[in-house]
Amino acid sequence: MSSVPPVRRAVPGWLGRILVALVLTQAATFLARPVTSYRALALGADERVIGLITASFAVLPLVVAVPLGRVADRRRPVGMLAAGGGADQDLQAGDGPAAAAAA
16 A cells, blocks of 8 residues: 655645735734724723724624625625725725725
8 A cells, every 4th residue: 555645735825915914904903993992091981982982893794794695695706705805905004984084
């Protein structure tokens, strides 16, 4: 019996770049949540306001997840994935609608 060694394949460059971008995006998101609460505390916010700020991070996914999931099930999800990735990059870069409203 001859054992064949497993073939080790390198991760394609595009996949590595996507994984790095996703890790950085998640890190920025999870760092922004406590920093936002601490900043609100520094500005004198009370417990109710801190609770509302903390809960606000869940409002958009709660409202949008099911309808967008239904749309993705009815159509090819490639376009939605591209749109979501582009919107996420805009928000992380500060180019989204919230940045425009704050300016």
